[in-house]
Amino acid sequence: MTNDKVKWIALLGLLVVVWLAAFPAEASVCRTIKDHTICILSIKRSAQYYWRYRAAVSIDGVNRPVEVYNCRDRTRIRQDGIVVSFEPDGAGEFICSFF
Numbered sequence: 116m117t118n119d120k121v122k123w124i125a126l127l128g129l130l131v132v133v134w135l136a137a138f139p140a141e142a143s144v145c146r147t148i149k150d151h152t153i154c155i156l157s158i159k160r161s162a163q164y165y166w167r168y169r170a171a172v173s174i175d176g177v178n179r180p181v182e183v184y185n186c187r188d189r190t191r192i193r194q195d196g197i198v199v200s201f202e203p204d205g206a207g208e209f210i211c212s213f214f
Contacts, residue, residue: 143173144213148204151175155210168214172206179206186211 145154154173161167166187172179183192189201189211201207 146209146213148209151204153206153209155206155213157181158210158214160214168210170206170210172210174206184210 143154143156145152147153152173152175156171156173156178158168158170161169164185166185168184168186169181170184171181180194182194184207185191186207189207190198191201191207192198201211
């Protein structure tokens with residue numbers, strides 16, 4: 116291989132590395148409420164029941180699994196099917212006030 120080909124291959128490799136590193140990470144929306152950092156990691160609104168959201172949240176860095184947040188009844192449905200009322204100043208209140 117000629118010296119020019121090696122330079123072009125090296126430059127192409129560098130561009131690929133920079134391009135892969137430049138992919139944006141999935142952004143999350145975070146808010147600090149009463150000394151707790153609550154982040155919405157993913158959220159999806161129900162098409163049929165617009166007051167319901169399927170969301171994965173993180174509270175103080177601890178990830179919760181996807182749960183259904185019902186903004187009309189102020190409840191969340193855990194993955195095991197148990198219905199729990201929103202905690203005061205918790206993730207449910209944040210989701211329903213933000214969206």
